[in-house]
Amino acid sequence: MKIFIDSADIKEIREVAGWGILDGVTTNPSLVCKTGRPFKECVQDILAAVNGPVSVEAVSTDSSGMIKEGEDWAKLDPDKVTVKIPMTVEGLKAVCGLTERSIKTNVTLVFSMNQALLASRAGATFISPFVGRLDDISQDGMDLIHDIVGMIDDYGFDTEVISASIRHPLHVIESIRAGCHIATIPYDILLKMTKHPLTDAGIKKFYEDYQKIPRT
Ligand code: E4P
Numbered sequence: 001m002k003i004f005i006d007s008a009d010i011k012e013i014r015e016v017a018g019w020g021i022l023d024g025v026t027t028n029p030s031l032v033c034k035t036g037r038p039f040k041e042c043v044q045d046i047l048a049a050v051n052g053p054v055s056v057e058a059v060s061t062d063s064s065g066m067i068k069e070g071e072d073w074a075k076l077d078p079d080k081v082t083v084k085i086p087m088t089v090e091g092l093k094a095v096c097g098l099t100e101r102s103i104k105t106n107v108t109l110v111f112s113m114n115q116a117l118l119a120s121r122a123g124a125t126f127i128s129p130f131v132g133r134l135d136d137i138s139q140d141g142m143d144l145i146h147d148i149v150g151m152i153d154d155y156g157f158d159t160e161v162i163s164a165s166i167r168h169p170l171h172v173i174e175s176i177r178a179g180c181h182i183a184t185i186p187y188d189i190l191l192k193m194t195k196h197p198l199t200d201a202g203i204k205k206f207y208e209d210y211q212k213i214p215r216t
Helices: 010-018 029-035 037-051 061-077 089-100 112-121 129-138 143-156 169-177 187-194 197-212
Strands: 002-006 025-028 053-057 081-086 102-110 128-130 161-164 180-183
Touching: 002 010, 002 187, 010 037, 010 161, 010 187, 025 129, 025 180, 029 037, 037 053, 037 061, 053 102, 061 081, 061 089, 081 089, 089 102, 089 112, 089 187, 102 112, 112 128, 112 143, 129 169, 143 161, 143 169, 161 169, 169 187, 180 187
Parallel strands: 002 025, 002 180, 025 053, 053 081, 081 102, 102 128, 128 161, 161 180
Antiparallel strands: none
16 A cells, blocks of 8 residues: 655655655645645645655636646646545546646545545546544444445556545554555654554663673
């Protein structure tokens, strides 16, 4: 499973890129807002820091506006820029238009199999089911990931599934079990994924024993 970071914080992104495990980045207007920085400046820094797709959200409500935004963002880096399109009828039209222009898309705010089917048929490069937000309303988000990954496999669609709105390390493990293509993971959860108490205990014991080895 590929690993994206769900962040617009350039320090976090640069640090995780330095771990050698980062395949891409997803942002959204709320994440950019948290940085306090201008949108374009933020996106330019992320594009420079990462070798892989960088999702940037279109905020227009009509398809022609979304396509125009997508074309403008793609000028910054046609290989990396992926236009995040909300799952609406206008969004589906925009996905078709951007696909015709060879611009990558990530259909976001996907909460059902039907939405996933429509987005895949429209030609989305990626679709992002939001696991945590479904859990929040007492619907099992991981069930949706299992169902969508199964559908993509059964029908041989090219669309890749991004497990999004991840809230804890178990969501990542379940995404792997579901055969999801990608998980987009917040920085704090990526850090938690590196930890295990037995690793810490093992390092401590090896260090203590190393100190007891006679020096010649
Ligand atoms: C994905 O692309 C979204 O940016 C993100 O995963 C949303 O997560 P949230 O529900 O924690 O805001």
